[in-house]
Amino acid sequence: MNSDVVVLGTGLLQSIVAAALSKAGFEVIHIDNNQYYGGEDASLSVDELLEWAKVHDTTSVQLDHNLCPTAAQQRVHSISFSPDLPPKSRQYSISLAPTIIPSVGPLIDSLIASGVARYGGFKLLERVAIFDGPGNVQMVPSGKEDIFKSKELSLVNKRRLMRFLLFAGGEFEGKPEIQGREASPFLPFLRDVFSLDEKSSRAITYALAFCTSATDQTLPALQRLRRYIRSAGRYGSSPFLVGHYGGLGELSQGFCRTAAVSGGIYVLGRGVTSFQRLEEQPVTPPTSDSDHPPFDNQRPVWNLSLQEFEQDVRCSVIVSSLDRLPHDETLPLGVTPTDVTKYSFARGIVIIDTPIRFRPASQTPVDARSAGAVDVEDHDQQTATDVVDTALVVFPPSSVEGGSTVTSVSVLITGEASLSSPKNSWILHFSLPIPGERGEKSASDLLQPYLDAILTLTTPTTHEMPISPLFTMFYFENRTRIDTKEQGQDSVIIADSFSSFFPEVSDQIAIDAERCFWQVVEKLKGLGRKPKRKSQSGEEEGDNVDFLWPPLNTVANDDD
CATH class of the missing domain: 3.50.50.60 (FAD/NAD(P)-binding domain)
Structure with missing residues (x-):
């Protein structure tokens, strides 16, 4: 031939x-x-x-x-x-390359221009959250509306956060806020220049700009963040899509x-x-x-x-x-x-049959019960709305005992609505970047603290035992990019x-x-x-x- x-x-x-x-x-x-x-x-x-x-x-x-x-x-x-x-087991579609897709970007442009978009389907990523202790998460705002509705942010922090997002969504190159700081770490930049508190700075760094470590540079982080801000609203409130199957x-x-x-x-x-x-x-x-x-x-x-x-x-x-x-x-x-740029990761694929619930730290199960004004019906409705089908949980460095102190970990959750799993089952994709030598620990050893942590999000009360997964797989992966x-x-x-x-x-x-x-x-x-x-x-x-x-x-x- x-x-x-x-x-x-x-x-x-x-x-x-x-x-x-x-x-x-x-x-x-x-x-x-x-x-x-x-x-x-x-x-x-x-x-x-x-x-x-x-x-x-x-x-x-x-x-x-x-x-x-x-x-x-x-x-x-x-x-x-x-x-x-x-x-x-044959009804799952488990990705070997789990990721989320910005709603505005080169891949979406190619899908549309080539006509391939007609062959695929997508679901909006429902939520992005940062792990905030056993059983709790910190919601990451995707836009102005989420910031204004937030009960966790003070009025001062809302104003500071809005000022930063307006800066990050615009043409910031050459502005005095960034001059001389382009290569400086992004996390201190947020605190020093925009006076953001530690909690907001970590959320922006690891779950909005998706930095992998505290040393990631400011200019590339801002450029990523600007693309994501401009992606919001094209197909819905979330800036990200998850592909079907x-x-x-x-x-x-x-x-x-x-x-x-x-x-x-x-x-x-x-x-x-x-x-x-x-x-x-x-x-x-x-x-x-x-x-x-x-x-x-x-x-x-x-x-x-x-x-x-x-x-x-x-x-x-x-x-x-x-x-x-x-x-x-x-x-x-x-x-x-x-x-050749080389990347090493510890990967995990976990299947569970109990839903993940996103509860802010300010609304633990004990807090909800002690409020008194919430009756049983309202409480049940609130619990149901906490269940997520397609979401991303980010673990910043040092956020879990026994976890990485250097890099963040991403956990992509996909369920029935993404057509990747049967009804009442969910796939958890764990991704841990490994800088340098990985040492003697197995992928399972490295990711087990994060699996234990995220399974605490499945229990309706803090007194119940976490569930056992239906299936787990852990491995190391090496990737390259030719520059x-x-x-x-x-x-x-x-x-x-x-x-x-x-x-x-x-x-x-x-x-x-x-x-x-x-x-x-x-x-x-x-x-x-x-x-x-x-x-x-x-x-x-x-x-x-x-x-x-x-x-x-x-x-x-x-x-x-």
Whole structure:
């Protein structure tokens, strides 16, 4: 099989690139060694998750170093999980890349411009809260209305908070408040410049700007916060969306579907066993009455052999994440250690069958009973409104005994309304960034204090024992992002992306996907490869690619 481009892996970044290249008119073959779409961003049932764990756990699986990819198996390690399956285990959609999506940003723009938005659904993130001691949370305001309604803030603090949010939502670059403080830590900046109290400063730092540590710099934090402030109100009061059926994995499938409709060829369940770079040949320009020139006249050309697949695949350009490529002399990637940013996380996936309740610290169960004026019916109604289906709980550093004193922990809660779990069950996704060496503790040891803490939010009174989860899985994950702008000296484009800031993951993927797309276009242009575009009169060859996504009314309907 011949193509212009081979894309390895069906993660969201690779799927966006494949869809954009296919829509631009290039011939794309999209390959994944998994039997499912989504790659490292996939959404899996519990049964599939256990199969995934068996394949990827390097502590129990002997790697086949003759089969590419091997590094993909090393992305996650030290996996532990409970032995029993929860009821209705096949009805879950558990994300391998849990995140929230800003309502305004590059990913939403790509979903709309590409038409992929029609294939996915979303739910507004109901609430963001900071853990505030056993059984209690501090609600994080999403706008002016929440600030004015808050009974926890004094009038002075409300005014100070409103002044800061007006500053953060505007064009603050160059203003005196920030001059000389751009690289200073964000948390002291809030206290010193805007006179915010400790509680408000921590809420803004870790649950509005989503800093991961007290040393995060002021200017990047303000820029993130401004994007989130401007996202509020587009689809509802919350600035964030949660994707249906696990999120990014479902969106990856949507982009793959768009690529297939535009002519992309898909090969799943087949790993690449060898990469061969064929001998360079001088470029022969195509004749006016021919299609693409023969591959023998192109340079360079790659020949890929696939596992248990009769035909080899030949292409001009390879697009792949770094961990799906052999790290040897076969592919001189032109990537130095300074180009690669590495991230390490302790991850946890927990399934429970008792709802999480958000109660402010000022309204503990004892306080509600002692108020006297609340009758049983009103109390029951108030308790019901505290239940959350889709929410985010943030644990600042040192907020839990035995937890991290350096980094914050995010816990994303998704329930039935996000179409990720059956009725009366919820998935808790734990994410703990690990700076430097992780030491000897297991992922379970690192995350257990946070699991114990969040389970206190399930009990209706402080005197009841916390529940036991239906299912748990803990593991370590390593992620990379390639920072260099010029890669792939031998027509190999590295498609890697990640962000350590929880709400930035999806938008960073969209940004890096566009960068990869234009790199591929430039490579193909230099090799004399021209796109074939669909028009009302049929298929015709074009010269230039002007857009990441062509206008929707100029391409074939994806439902045809």
